[in-house]
Amino acid sequence: GIQVEQSPPDLILQEGANSTLRCNFSDSVNNLQWFHQNPWGQLINLFYIPSGTKQNGRLSATTVATERYSLLYISSSQTTDSGVYFCAVERSRSNDYKLSFGAGTTVTVRA
Amino acid sequence: GAGVSQSPSNKVTEKGKDVELRCDPISGHTALYWYRQSLGQGLEFLIYFQGNSAPDKSGLPSDRFSAERTGGSVSTLTIQRTQQEDSAVYLCASRLRTVEKLFFGSGTQLSVL
Numbered sequence: 001g002i003q004v005e006q007s008p009p010d011l012i013l014q015e016g017a018n019s020t021l022r023c024n025f026s027d028s029v030n031n032l033q034w035f036h037q038n039p040w041g042q043l044i045n046l047f048y049i050p051s052g053t054k055q056n057g058r059l060s061a062t063t064v065a066t067e068r069y070s071l072l073y074i075s076s077s078q079t080t081d082s083g084v085y086f087c088a089v090e091r092s093r094s095n096d097y098k099l100s101f102g103a104g105t106t107v108t109v110r111a
Numbered sequence: 112g113a114g115v116s117q118s119p120s121n122k123v124t125e126k127g128k129d130v131e132l133r134c135d136p137i138s139g140h141t142a143l144y145w146y147r148q149s150l151g152q153g154l155e156f157l158i159y160f161q162g163n164s165a166p167d168k169s170g171l172p173s174d175r176f177s178a179e180r181t182g183g184s185v186s187t188l189t190i191q192r193t194q195q196e197d198s199a200v201y202l203c204a205s206r207l208r209t210v211e212k213l214f215f216g217s218g219t220q221l222s223v224l
Contacts, residue, residue, distance in 0.1 A: 033213060041200065043215040086153065088213070097142070097161060097209050098170070101154040 002027045002091050006102035013077045013109045021072040021105045023087030031090035032063050033099065034072050038083045046072070046085075077109045113137075115216035117203050123222045124193055132188040132219045136205030143186050144204045144213070145178060154202065160186065161209065193223045 003026035013019055023032070034046040047054050047061045049070065054061055058077075063070040074081055084106050088099040116135040124130050136143050145157040156170040160180040171177070175193075180186040190197055200218040 035215075042217055043202070043204075045212050045214060048212040088154075097159060098156050098167065099144070099213060100156065101146075103153045 001098075002029070002089060002100050004087060004089055004100050004102035006085075006087055006105050008105060009103065011105055011107045013074075013081075013107065015077060015079060015109055015111050017077050017109075018073070018075045019077060019107070021074070021085055021107075023070040023072070023089075023102055025068050025070075025087075025089045028068075028092045029065065029089040030092040031099070032065075032070050033088045034061055034070070035086040035088065036081075036083050037086065037104070043086070074107070077107075079109045079111055082107055082109045115203055115205050115214055117201075117216035117219050119219060120217065121220045121222075123224065125224055126195060127192055129189065129191045130193055130221065132190075132201050132203075132221070134186045134188070134203030134205075134216060136184065136186070136203070137207075137214060138184075140205035140207050140214075141183070142206045142209060142211075143180055145186070145188050146202045146204065147199045148202060148218070149199045157188070157201075190221075193221075195223050197221060198223045 005024045007022045036044045049061045049063045051065045058075045060073045084104040086104045087102045118133045141162045143160045146154040158178045159167040175191045178188045202218045204213045204215045206213045
């Protein structure tokens with residue numbers, strides 16, 4: 001199956017700092033999504049971004065599908081940004097609609 | 112409903128017992144997924160339902176695991192003869208169509224003693 005690698009595995013930030021999370025994948029995809037899992041375990045969909053760039057408040061994401069990677073940017077981080085960020089992809093093949101998840105990046109934002 | 116609803120939120124069972132986990136997807140969503148997340152780990156795909164098509168069961172770890180989706184809406188994940196290694200959070204997700212945003216429920220924390 002498709003391989004999804006996220007880096008770094010862990011990230012510690014001081015409140016107000018900026019950061020970049022990366023997601024590499026091993027095959028062509030027609031669907032890429034970023035999720036935030038908060039400390040209570042709830043998974044929130046941040047972006048649906050198979051290609052291009054999107055912004056949502058202090059978060060933005062860019063996917064370069066031809067080079068098989070996506071980046072998630074966190075600007076002016078806040079303690080509420082803490083949690084695990086997952087990248088999930090879906091291969092560009094018919095009848096294969098599984099989203100495969102990376103292992104995640106654990107972000108800790110300190111006040 | 113407004114979001115994906117899962118029940119129970121917590122389930123403690125004894126080794127060897129059967130358990131049923133329930134998922135109510137967002138109304139109108141045709142695709143429904145089950146994932147499993149062990150402590151501190153990523154998400155492991157279990158099974159996928161899309162409309163009236165045959166489900167993709169390729170992620171089920173053993174024949175003790177089964178799932179059904181009745182009437183294209185509610186889904187039940189059944190684990191027979193539970194083992195301690197089945198302890199995990201079981202997450203359900205739904206989306207309107209294929210290649211769309213996926214929305215997750217809050218999960219069922221299963222503990223097998």
